[in-house]
Amino acid sequence: MMAQYLEIKADYPDALLFYRMGDFYEMFFDDAVAAAEALDIALTKRGKHEGTEIPMCGVPHHAAEGYFLTLIRKGFRVAVCEQMETPAEAKKRGYKAVVKREVVRLVTPGTLTEDSLLDARRHNFLAAFVQVRDEAALAWADISTGGFHVMPVTPLRLGAELARLAPSELLIPEGSEPELAEIVSDMGVPMTPLSRGSFDSTSAERRVSALFKTNSLAAYGTFTRPEIGALGAIVDYLELTQKGKLPLLRPPVRESAGGTMQIDAATRRNLELTQALSGGKTGSLLATIDRTVTAGGARLLERRVSSPSMNLDTIQARLDAVSYFFEDRALTQNLCDALKRVPDLDRALSRLSLDRGGPRDLAAIRNGLAQAEQIVTQTQREGLPPLLRESLQCLEGHEDLVDLLDQALIAEPPLLARDGGFIAAGFDGDLDESRTLRDEGRGVIAEMQAKYSAQTGIQSLKIKHNNVLGYFIETTAKHADAMMSAPLSETFIHRQTTANQVRFTTVELSEMETKILNAGNRALEIEKALFERLRQAVLAKTGPVGAASKALAEFDLSAALANLAVEENWVRPTVNDSRDFHIEGGRHPVVEAALRQQGGQPFVANDCDLSGGEKSSIWLLTGPNMAGKSTFLRQNALIALIAQIGSFVPATTARIGLVSQLFSRVGASDDLARGRSTFMVEMVETAAILNQADDRALVILDEIGRGTATYDGLSIAWATLEHLHEVNKSRALFATHYHEMTALSEKLDHVDNATVAVKEWEGEVIFLHEVRKGAADRSYGVQVAQLAGLPPAVVNRAREVLNQLEKNEREGPAQKALIDDLPLFAASPLPQPAAQKGPSEVDALLDGIHPDELSPREALQKLYELKEAREK
Structure with a gap:
């Protein structure tokens, strides 16, 4: 062994x-x-x-x-x-x-199919990347659902695409690990090197063509050599890991590089699209807006959030579908009730194709298609938007398969085929006959036990069964002697003696055992054969079943986004091909939801207009910390993204020209593993924006230059804003504490100043969270430090230093004094209240008052007494 x-x-x-x-x-x-x-x-x-x-x-x-x-x-x-x-x-x-x-x-991480190993509401992608001379491609597949895609991608864009897909495993050619390690390690994706032969485009095309039983891939589109190589590597790896049992992959779909909004890894992380900064899904945009009721709908939403469309017709078609359900609430409710009973068709189909499925997967196909039929009957075709009309057609025509599975399967079948008992009575005559013999045999055993008990006079005699002896007669050692003596010994044959029991058999019992076992085994073999027949019947309808699953997900997502819009008071955006960006009453969906959970505090909505033309396309935002600058920046980026997934948006009005790229540099942390400081990380992210952003991009930048010396930081922030305005020509929101930069609004045509309003009241700052045109005159940093709980002595010292610095700035360099000339804590400490020797007269009066026992007249008298005591 x-x-x-x-x-x-x-x-x-x-x-x-x-x-x-x-x-x-x-x-x-x-x-x-x-x-x-x-x-x-x-x-x-x-x-x-x-x-x-x-x-x-x-x-x-x-x-x-x-x-x-x-x-x-x-x-x-x-x-x-x-x-x-x-x-x-x-x-x-x-x-x-x-x-x-x-x-x-x-x-391996990318080849899981079991429900217990996967998140039903997320994809599990296996990806492959290969570069052939100056061209490169990325392919990906989810074997649990059958999706198979490929796209051209440069090594520069590889990190962004991996961030979009979040694959569980990446296949790469042997020897390319060093050059890809830094890009891939950022994403946390495990790499699996394969021989370069797996990526060879000639053998890869034969491999993929054989999978889909075609002579070439021309029927599915025109693919470059790297694209064919990446597709072939995935198929080769699946043949290796699945030992010839290839999953049910759909024909490959080629995605264009410009078909979706480009969002790099840092932006996805900063905006918390599918995962919160704290880790996990809770607190992310995806978790906040997810109202889907099916696993397929949830995965579709995740894909849309990760890959907002750049196709105007596609966006409008999705918005029309959401509007249809937004307006017909009764239909939407009935649809959601039906969708809640739809199982995960894609993953059931995948397990059946890999021969890892069971009777419950067949039942899932039956139940899902039955619900599809119900949705067809309750949906009116008149006035149905094109996207929903096409989807509805995919839900029809499954009656034969549903009838077959309905007749064949019981209502709640077991998980495994080897357990048996999942084929309904009356479906197969041979099975019914074997079951009858098996079940009646059990009754015969009971009759034989009664007969032997009467024959021997032993009431405790039992007929039992185990896997070693089969059926046997068991009695206590006290009665065994009688059974082993004539005349009973002629009938009962001794088989085994244990510590407390003695076991016998008879010729009659052995013959009956053979009949029963044969009947039970035959029934199980018949059920297994029927399961295989039903499995093949389902696999023969793979295309239509897969299309129905996709259509159900589309219905689910459209209805879910309509429900979200109704619940949260969202509006349909106007999305066009201009450079418009006009938002009225915009809100941050995640922050608004969090405020509601914390006790109902209302979110302060704000407008934003970056439309350009005669108006500004860049807002320079100033204001104190904690006032809401970062929230304002993020909410506008999210509104653009939400609009381009084809959803209503959290605003009063929204008019948005297509955003080709979304860049966010909000917050930063150091990267100790690579020896990068916080400032270095910030500069790397800013460099990526300035090198890649085009005139249709939306850029949000927060506190550029804050991680270094004041004048260095100001210089970098100043030059960055000028570059965005003059070279990139992007729509942008730029938040800063460098108030000197507000002068750029007079120098640059399309830059406007905006500030987050605050109000001072008795030395304290109150945040209004309102964004207004204009510039902030102060940062209120000391007041925020006081709110944070810094010791009073530190806050007082900070005020003193700040006053001296501001005075020096006003009086000019000749009058500047060194801060060191101000002795640390030289300011007299705030007088402490004198310790009182005992309670005051007012305190004594208050201690003697019991409000529940006072009449209105007595309460008034006590109030006079308190006032008189205080005046003393």
Whole structure:
């Protein structure tokens, strides 16, 4: 056995080998040591190899999926080695023959299909990148849903596309790890090197064509050599990991580089599109706006948020669909009720294609298509927008498959086909006959037990069954002697004696056992054959079922966005091909939702106009910290993004010209792993914006230059704003504390000053969160520091230093004094209230008052007494 193990392990040196032994997967040697630590399970020893004890650990096969997930998340790959025959079959080849075993699957992050290992509301992409001379391409597939895509991409844009897709695994040619390591490590995507032959475009085209049973890929579009190579690498890797059982991939779709809004990794992170800065989905834009009720609809929303469209017709078609449901609330409610009962068709279909499915996956197909039929009957075709009309057509024509599955399956089938009992009575005559014999046999066993009990006079006699003896008669040792003596010994044959029981059989019982076992096994074999027939019937309708699943997701998302618009009072934006950017009453969806959860504090809406022309296309925003500058910047970027996914937006009015690129440099942290300071990270992100932004981009910049000396920072911020205005010509929001920059509004034609209003009241600052035209005269940093709880002595000292600096600035360089001339804490400390020797007269009066016991007249009298005591 160990020789067999070592031979198989030699073919998978980079994976943990899960070696099936009966009901367990066992691991040995270094695999056992690594797995025991990663899974926190016991490490034992078994036998010796070359004089050294062999480390060993194991996990139950029925719970293996949970262990797979833990190992995958910790960076391991798992080779699943199964027994290909029973021990009984192996013994036919010789007494010491080892059971045949083979690796049936390689489990990697990008090839998961089980529901328990995946987030139903997110895609799980396997991607491949290859560069051929001056061209490069990125392909990606989700084998759990069948999506298969490719696009041209430059190495410069690779990071942004990986951030958009967030793949679980990236395939690359061997030897390209060093040049791609920095880009890919930023995304946290594990790389898997493959031989360069996997990316060869000639063999790749044959491989992909064979998968789709075509002579060439011309039927699906025109692909470049790198694109074909990337597609072929994914297919080659799937053949390797799935051991020939290829998933049900849809024909490849070529995406154009300019088809979606370009959003780099830093911007996605700063805007918290699909993941919050704190980690996890909660607090992200996606979590805030998700009202979908199906897994397919949720994945579609994630794709839209990650990839806002640049196609005006597509955006308008999506907006028309949302408007339709926005206006017909009764239809929308009925639709959502039906959609809540729609299972995940895509993943059920994928598991069936990989032969990892079970009866519940067949039931999922049946139930999903049945709900599709219901949606068709309750939806009026008149007035239906084109997008929904096309989707509705995909929901029709599944009656034959639904009828077949409905007749064949029980209402709630078991998870596994080997459990049996999932085929409905009356569907197959042979199965019904075998079941009858099996079930009646159980009744016969009960009759035989009563008969033998009467014959022997032993009331405690039982007929039982186990996998070793089969059916047997069991009685206590006290009664065994009578059964082993004549005349009973002629009928009852002794089989086994245990500590407290003695077991017998009879010729009659053995014959009945054979009939019952044969009937039960035959029934199970018939069910397995029927399952395969039904599986093939579903796979024969892969195209229509996949189209229905896509249509259901489209209905779900359109209805969900309509519900969101109604609940949150969002409006339909006007999206056009101009450079408009006119928002009235704009709001930040995530912050508004958070305020509501915290107690209903209203969000202060603000306008923004960056339309250019005679108006400004850049706003220079000043104002104190905590006033809402960053929120204002982010909300306008999010409004543009939300509009281009085809949704209503959080505003009173919105007119938006297509935004080709979205750039955000808001906040920063250091990158110690690469030796980058916070300021360096900020400069790298700013450089990316200035080098890439075009005239249709929307740029939001916050506090450029704050991480270095004042004059250095001011110079960089000044030059950056000029470059955006003169060279990039982008629409932009630029927040700063350098008030000197407000002078640029007089120098640059399309720059306007704006400020976040505050109000001072008795030495304290009150944030109004209102954005107005004009410039701030102060930053109110000391007041914010006081609100944050700095010690009073520090706040007083800060005010003193600030006053001196402002005085020096007014009086000119000749009168400037060194701050060092101001002795630290030289200002007299604030007088402390004198300690009182005892309670005041007012305190004494208050202590003696019990409001619940006072009449109105007595309360008035006490008030006079308190006033008189205070005046003393």
